Each structure stands twice: as structure tokens, then as C-alpha cells.
Amino acid sequence: MASQENLLNVPSPAKLNLFLHINGRREDGYHELETVFQFIDYGDTLSFSVRQDSEVSLTPGIDGVPNESNLIVKAARLLQQTCGCDLGADITLEKRLPMGGGIGGGSSNAATTLLALNKLWGLALDQDQLAALGLTLGADVPVFVRGYAALAQGVGEHLTPIELAEPWYVVLRPDCHIGTADVFGDANLPRNTAKLEKPPKDMWQLKNDCQKLVCEKFPEVEKALRWLLEYAPARMTGTGSCVFAQFDSEDKAKACLAAAAQTYQGFVAKGTNRSPLLKYLNTQ
Numbered sequence: 001m002a003s004q005e006n007l008l009n010v011p012s013p014a015k016l017n018l019f020l021h022i023n024g025r026r027e028d029g030y031h032e033l034e035t036v037f038q039f040i041d042y043g044d045t046l047s048f049s050v051r052q053d054s055e056v057s058l059t060p061g062i063d064g065v066p067n068e069s070n071l072i073v074k075a076a077r078l079l080q081q082t083c084g085c086d087l088g089a090d091i092t093l094e095k096r097l098p099m100g101g102g103i104g105g106g107s108s109n110a111a112t113t114l115l116a117l118n119k120l121w122g123l124a125l126d127q128d129q130l131a132a133l134g135l136t137l138g139a140d141v142p143v144f145v146r147g148y149a150a151l152a153q154g155v156g157e158h159l160t161p162i163e164l165a166e167p168w169y170v171v172l173r174p175d176c177h178i179g180t181a182d183v184f185g186d187a188n189l190p191r192n193t194a195k196l197e198k199p200p201k202d203m204w205q206l207k208n209d210c211q212k213l214v215c216e217k218f219p220e221v222e223k224a225l226r227w228l229l230e231y232a233p234a235r236m237t238g239t240g241s242c243v244f245a246q247f248d249s250e251d252k253a254k255a256c257l258a259a260a261a262q263t264y265q266g267f268v269a270k271g272t273n274r275s276p277l278l279k280y281l282n283t284q
């Protein structure tokens with residue numbers, strides 16, 4: 001990874017929701033959640049090069065997502081507007097994370113952009129300011145800005161750090177795209193799980209409230225989950241479509257992925273309580 005004064009080459013990691021409870025629906029339609037986020041050491045890479053004009057370019061773009069709707073460009077523009085900054089950036093994106101998979105690729109890209117350009121443009125916004133800006137881009141952006149594994153409450157903005165084991169995961173990507181808004185808009189989604197009385201200890205005692213509904217609507221997700229459950233504890237992340245299983249060694253995780261490879265796309269990654277993005281920036 002390269003870093004010069006005007007250049008940064010930075011990781012944009014994924015997250016898993018180790019459980020996801022829906023406690024209610026607010027008047028604005030957003031849902032009150034409780035979830036635990038853990039990062040994984042697998043993700044996209046973004047490169048930033050400062051421009052002296054205010055252009056923001058992104059290459060390659062994402063098929064089906066116009067650049068002006070891309071969360072990377074939106075995050076850059078938001079920073080320019082908020083700070084009255086007239087610098088720009090050439091940004092390149094190496095996309096590895098499946099989209100619409102519940103592993104937060106778009107939110108992570110937005111957070112990486114906020115942190116990288118804050119540094120390169122010399123804006124000196126603090127983490128609270130960046131997290132608040134991030135929240136206007138998406139409910140999952142603040143956790144990627146803060147960069148520690150956390151119990152999230154509210155719509156994802158109240159974050160309490162949590163120390164978790166850092167196991168190996170197999171993440172499978174069933175062949176379907178699931179829209180977060182579609183899952184939250186479904187009349188059959190359960191929305192009344194009681195709030196936790198104390199911080200959770202064993203995530204496998206809890207559940208993902210979206211999982212049953214998504215499995216009913218997308219048999220591919222149910223099939224992948226059943227397949228993983230033959231090997232290890234497994235669950236869906238976020239609103240899907242990705243499902244993950246937990247292992248105590250890389251070898252076991254790799255053996256499971258190798259067996260899955262004929263049928264499923266997926267990857268092995270290690271859980272990490274500190275975001276690879278923050279780890280990297282803190283060494284700069």
C-alpha cells in the first residue's frame with residue numbers, strides 16, 4: 001500500500017452482523033435495531049490522488065450505479081460542500097465485495113472516502129464529525145468511520161465498543177441481489193424483538209430477524225445456509241444475501257470453502273475487532 005502526501009491506497013473492509021434484532025419502526029420509516037458489527041480482513045481497495053481542481057473522478061465505475069450515485073463520489077462531494085474545499089480527487093476502485101450482500105461494501109467505501117480525503121485534503125474533521133456526516137449517507141457508515149467492533153443501537157448510530165473472539169469465517173454469496181429497503185418494507189418482517197437488557201455474550205444464542213423472511217423469499221439463501229450449517233454455526237448477515245459460518249482455524253474454514261466451491265461463490269476471512277482501514281491509517 002502506497003502513501004505519499006498526495007496519494008493514498010487504502011483498504012475498504014467488509015462487516016458482518018453477528019446478530020440483528022429489529023425492535024421497532026420509527027415514524028420516519030427507519031427501523032430501530034440492535035446488532036453487533038465485526039469487521040473482516042477482506043474488502044475493496046480504494047486509491048486517492050489529489051487534484052488541484054475540484055473534479056472528482058472514479059474509475060472504474062460500477063455497472064448499474066451512475067458515478068454521481070456512487071457512495072464514493074457522494075462522500076467526496078459531501079466533504080467538499082461541508083468544508084468549502086475546492087480540491088478534487090482521482091479515485092480508483094478495486095471492487096471485491098459482492099454488492100447487496102449485507103456485508104456493507106457501499107457503506108465501507110463511503111467511510112474510506114471520508115477518512116482518506118479528510119486526511120489528503122487537510123480538513124481536520126474529527127471522528128465524531130465524520131461519523132455524523134457518514135450517517136447522512138447510510139445507517140452503516142458510522143461504524144466503518146469509527147473502526148471498532150461494536151454493539152449498535154438506534155438505526156446503527158449508537159455504537160458501544162465490544163471485544164469479541166476473532167474467528168475465521170466462510171462467507172458465501174448466494175446468487176441473488178436483495179435490496180435493504182425491500183426487506184425493511186416487507187409487511188411480514190418481525191419488528192418487535194425485545195431490547196437486550198445487557199450486552200450480548202454469545203451471538204449464537206441470538207438471531208437475525210430478517211433471516212426467516214429472506215429465506216422464504218430467496219430459496220438460494222436458505223440453501224446456502226443449510227449447506228453451511230452442516231459444517232459450523234451459520235447465519236445470514238444484515239438483510240442478506242450473504243451467509244457466514246464460524247470456524248476456529250483457517251484450515252477448517254478453507255476446507256469448508258473448498259467443498260463449497262463447486263456450488264457457491266465465497267471467500268474465507270478473519271474476524272477483526274479493529275477495522276483494517278483504521279489500522280492502516282493509524283500507521284501513516
Ligand SMILES: C[C@@](CO)(OP(=O)(O)O)[C@H](O)COP(=O)(O)OP(=O)(O)OC[C@H]1O[C@@H](n2ccc(N)nc2=O)[C@H](O)[C@@H]1O
Nearest residue numbers: 029030031102103104138139140155180181184238239240
Ligand atoms: C440492515 C443493515 C444492518 O447492518 O445492513 P445491510 O444489510 O444493508 O448491509 C443496515 O442497518 C442497513 O444500513 P445501510 O445499508 O447503510 O442502509 P441505508 O442506506 O441507510 O438504508 C436503506 C433503506 O433501508 C431501510 N432501513 C435501513 C436502516 C434501518 N435502520 N431501518 C430501515 O428501515 C430504509 O428503508 C432505507 O431507505
Ligand SMILES: Nc1ncnc2c1ncn2[C@@H]1O[C@H](COP(=O)(O)OP(=O)(O)O)[C@@H](O)[C@H]1O
Nearest residue numbers: 070071072099100101102103104105106107109
Ligand atoms: N461504492 C459502492 N459500492 C457498492 N454499492 C454501492 C456503492 N455506491 C452505491 N452503491 C449502491 O448501494 C447498494 C448496496 O450496496 P452494498 O453496501 O454493497 O450492500 P449492502 O448494504 O447489502 O451491504 C448497491 O446495490 C448499489 O446500488
